[in-house]
Amino acid sequence: EPEVTQTPSHQVTQMGQEVILRCVPISNHLYFYWYRQILGQKVEFLVSFYNNEISEKSEIFDDQFSVERPDGSNFTLKIRSTKLEDSAMYFCASSEFINTEAFFGQGTRLTVV
């Protein structure tokens, strides 16, 4: 069964450093998303991406964040100058069309120390 894969599974970084979280969406999917889940809290929308551009972003997704689809298979989330409060589980998701189910990856646990 096709699945969304994310790497790494766990990333520890020093405060102020830049991190790149990587995702390989399901191959025939066209819509890509990043969500964040702070420990013990709900899953929060960060950004959606379609046709090589951001289609919507939340207030969380400020200038510190950026997304990119550098090739035909990867979808990345870059966090510049990480802060302690960026520590969370980051989930990538993809959907085939705009109104079909989103499938989530297993997540990358980001720990900022």
Added chain:
Amino acid sequence: QQQVKQSPQSLIVQKGGISIINCAYENTAFDYFPWYQQFPGKGPALLIAIRPDVSEKKEGRFTISFNKSAKQFSLHIMDSQPGDSATYFCAAASTTSGTYKYIFGTGTRLKVLA
């Protein structure tokens, strides 16, 4: 208006019992309501979803009941099993918004006792 309110926060059910989790929303533009199941350390996995043109959808032991006028929907897990112990999130999305982002509820931690 973008919130989805979920209750209870936690739930303990005996094996074989019925687990019921409730969600409520305010944004009438929402027209897709999925439920996700999440095990510790894993990503949310789609369990079952409903659109507002039906009042109930059943898949195996899982049933969604939807009340459009009350803007509420609920997940019923029949014959609950210890393997159902997980966190359940309801979500809502608007297919007219152009991006189909999900607004998640706060989650319900379900524990099914053997």
